[in-house]
Amino acid sequence: MKKFKILLTTLICMMLFSQSSYAGSERLILTGSSTVAPLALEIGKRFEQLHAGVRVDVQTGGSTRGVLDARSGTADIGMASRALKGTEQDLTSHLIGMDGISIILHRNNPVKMLSNAQIIAIFTGKIRNWQQVGGENRSITVVNKAEGHSTLELFLHHFSLKNSQIKADVIIGDNQQGIKTVAGNPNAIGYVSIGTAEYEEAQGTAIKRLPMAGIAPTTEQVRLGKFPLSRPLNLITKGKPSSLAQSFIDFARSPAVRDLVEAQFFVAVASQH
Amino acid sequence: MPERMFTLLIWGAALLVTGALLWLLADTVLQGVAHLSWAFIVDAPEHAGRDGGIGPILVSTLCILGVALLVSLPLGLGAAIWLAEFSRQGGFLGQIIRLSLDVLAGVPSIVYGLFGNAFFSLFLGFGFSILSGGLTLACMIIPVFIRSCEAGLSAIDHGWRHGALALGMSRSTAVWYILLPAAAPAIIAGLMLGIGRATAETAALIFTSGYVDRMPESWMDSGRALAVHIYDLSMNVTGGNAAAYASALVLVTLIVLLNVLAQAMTDRWVKRRIFSA
Numbered sequence: 005m006k007k008f009k010i011l012l013t014t015l016i017c018m019m020l021f022s023q024s025s026y027a028g029s030e031r032l033i034l035t036g037s038s039t040v041a042p043l044a045l046e047i048g049k050r051f052e053q054l055h056a057g058v059r060v061d062v063q064t065g066g067s068t069r070g071v072l073d074a075r076s077g078t079a080d081i082g083m084a085s086r087a088l089k090g091t092e093q094d095l096t097s098h099l100i101g102m103d104g105i106s107i108i109l110h111r112n113n114p115v116k117m118l119s120n121a122q123i124i125a126i127f128t129g130k131i132r133n134w135q136q137v138g139g140e141n142r143s144i145t146v147v148n149k150a151e152g153h154s155t156l157e158l159f160l161h162h163f164s165l166k167n168s169q170i171k172a173d174v175i176i177g178d179n180q181q182g183i184k185t186v187a188g189n190p191n192a193i194g195y196v197s198i199g200t201a202e203y204e205e206a207q208g209t210a211i212k213r214l215p216m217a218g219i220a221p222t223t224e225q226v227r228l229g230k231f232p233l234s235r236p237l238n239l240i241t242k243g244k245p246s247s248l249a250q251s252f253i254d255f256a257r258s259p260a261v262r263d264l265v266e267a268q269f270f271v272a273v274a275s276q277h
Numbered sequence: 278m279p280e281r282m283f284t285l286l287i288w289g290a291a292l293l294v295t296g297a298l299l300w301l302l303a304d305t306v307l308q309g310v311a312h313l314s315w316a317f318i319v320d321a322p323e324h325a326g327r328d329g330g331i332g333p334i335l336v337s338t339l340c341i342l343g344v345a346l347l348v349s350l351p352l353g354l355g356a357a358i359w360l361a362e363f364s365r366q367g368g369f370l371g372q373i374i375r376l377s378l379d380v381l382a383g384v385p386s387i388v389y390g391l392f393g394n395a396f397f398s399l400f401l402g403f404g405f406s407i408l409s410g411g412l413t414l415a416c417m418i419i420p421v422f423i424r425s426c427e428a429g430l431s432a433i434d435h436g437w438r439h440g441a442l443a444l445g446m447s448r449s450t451a452v453w454y455i456l457l458p459a460a461a462p463a464i465i466a467g468l469m470l471g472i473g474r475a476t477a478e479t480a481a482l483i484f485t486s487g488y489v490d491r492m493p494e495s496w497m498d499s500g501r502a503l504a505v506h507i508y509d510l511s512m513n514v515t516g517g518n519a520a521a522y523a524s525a526l527v528l529v530t531l532i533v534l535l536n537v538l539a540q541a542m543t544d545r546w547v548k549r550r551i552f553s554a
Contacts, residue, residue: 039513046325061499065484078399178512179513179515197515267324268515
């Protein structure tokens with residue numbers, strides 16, 4: 005019993021002590037897109053080094069959550085891997101990078117090119133065999149993203165499709181999962197982030213990117229703004245951000261974090277001066 | 278002939294299950310061991326987890342598990358004792374509680390995650406914290422733990438209870454010195470199930486204890502659990518595979534170690550109760 009009392013007292017002391025220990029520090033909370041989160045975490049760490057006593061807490065949950073949390077004030081800054089929608093104009097977005105989306109096939113698939121109409125027909129189940137688009141006589145495995153991912157929204161928006169129209173054989177969550185699925189299935193077609201696909205291809209993963217409207221799916225084309233299927237990576241705030249949030253946003257948009265953006269296989273847009 | 282078929286099928290099933298498990302373990306070890314080192318275990322993650330280590334994440338994981346066990350062990354044991362020893366046999370209330378526990382045990386962990394986020398993080402104001410995560414995990418493992426302990430207590434021969442009564446033992450003494458030690462194997466089994474489930478949990482933690490991979494400084498800090506880290510590395514971080522495998526290897530080792538520890542502690546406790554009371 006005595007041991008238990010000592011333990012309990014220690015615990016309570018620890019809690020009291022720890023409560024007070026961070027009362028003096030400033031805390032910045034970011035929530036939202038799982039695509040932006042690893043980047044925001046790295047930017048946050050560098051920001052913490054420059055500003056003693058500041059803590060940047062990054063949480064995930066998807067772009068929509070980032071928007072909602074920024075609006076409700078649960079988060080100081082939201083993260084979204086898409087542009088703000090018409091109904092979200094009460095918020096302000098701050099661009100920190102770009103990401104492009106590429107259609108990917110298995111490396112051994114002989115198909116080299118697909119028109120927009122063909123891609124739509126494949127994803128809506130009207131074309132079910134690779135032979136119909138100049139490939140081998142194999143049935144097509146359509147890999148789609150799960151609801152709530154901005155890649156899916158961007159894809160649907162670009163091809164003017166509704167998610168209910170897509171006849172998917174496999175539903176995946178994240179880019180890595182999409183790449184693993186397509187690399188493991190010679191009949192698959194999917195779509196993932198270009199930077200990720202570029203890296204995986206260089207690592208020898210069995211996938212290949214298809215050009216869109218004659219433009220090669222490379223990070224370079226995304227940077228130039230030429231690639232049609234691309235998305236912005238945004239920080240979201242409501243009203244005038246606090247001075248700490250503002251200085252974080254300025255930092256995230258500055259050339260000082262360019263290497264971090266590129267290390268996550270995104271395209272940096274930081275003003276180059 | 279049917280007899281031989283039967284033998285063959287039984288052997289086949291056993292080999293298949295063991296083989297699949299061994300394959301999984303071998304894959305984890307082979308792919309993970311190259312990236313594993315002492316520095317990996319103690320260092321902080323860098324470069325979104327591709328480089329550096331998992332030190333703070335390991336600490337967070339243990340803290341979350343600690344909170345979960347600290348809450349669920351006494352509550353779970355208490356509830357199990359009530360169900361097995363104090364509730365009327367076949368009584369209405371007991372049946373209702375058993376049914377709801379079984380339903381709760383089958384609820385997917387993401388539902389616990391959303392509940393934990395809404396209740397602990399937002400309603401009680403714990404935010405994204407080790408406390409929120411631990412309490413959410415406690416909610417998740419308590420149903421399984423209670424049912425397992427209760428099964429162990431109910432399986433004890435009634436003669437033991439009668440014997441204790443005949444010796445003039447009070448009910449609490451009988452539970453503490455006779456029944457709980459006798460039910461220890463089932464309690465350990467429940468505990469191990471709980472530890473395994475809690476340590477491997479992702480969905481319930483991503484919205485409660487969160488994503489921050491800094492060394493936690495208090496119970497109210499957000500801390501990334503090992504399973505969340507593995508999920509993030511393999512699904513979200515391009516080029517994070519090697520670190521993900523090494524983390525998975527650490528996770529498997531951690532679960533084995535915790536199970537051995539739980540077994541050893543319960544063994545000691547049982548011996549002390551039975552022989553030195």
